[in-house]
Amino acid sequence: MPSIAQTPDSPLTPRITKFTNCRxxxxxxxxxxxxxxxxxxxxxxxxQRAFYEFQLSPDQTVDLGGRILAPGFLDVQINGAKGFDFSVPQATKEEYDAGFRKACLALVRMGVTSFLPSVTSQEAAVYKK
Structure with missing residues (x-):
């Protein structure tokens, strides 16, 4: 576990973060x-190992107040969300942007932290829009 020890060229401000009061x-x-x-x-x-074996202690403690701490999901191929299809042009750019934002907010609520929007095959005229 030597990778967690401070080295001369590593940053000195917070290196080990302790999340406490979390699920x-x-x-x-x-x-x-x-x-x-x-x-x-x-x-x-x-x-336990960091503290007892390597005598390390947290540089920063974050109290999560009983909240859930979980990894975010990466969706590497998604065509849309919440009724919005990335492949379907809207009447205006503003309409498309609003639908895209709605999809993004829905994905965050489902635990998705990053995604790669994919478009389905369309006729050439659609791509020009």
């Missing part, structure tokens, strides 16, 4: 447990 998904259940993250590597740490 974590595990085996289909939510458990109350703290979560330690190495912000330089993005890796989740074994908090």
């Amino acid at each position: 974590l998904p595990l085996n289909g259940r939510l458990i109350e447990q703290d979560l330690w993250v190495d912000s330089a590597s993005g890796k989740i740490l074994q908090d």
Whole structure:
């Protein structure tokens, strides 16, 4: 676990973040447990090992007030959401943008943090719109 130790060229401000008072998904259940993250590597740490074996302590503590802490989903191929189809042109750019925003908000509510919108095959005239 040497990757979590401070090195001379690593940043000195917060490196280990402890999320406390949170619920974590595990085996289909939510458990109350703290979560330690190495912000330089993005890796989740074994908090007991980091503390007792490497004598590390958190540089920053974030109290989540009982909220759920879970990874975000990446959707790498999505045609649309919430009744909006990325492939279907709207009458105006503003209408398209409003539908796109509605889809984005719906995806966030479902735990999607990033997505790659894909378009279905269309006739050439549609692409010009």
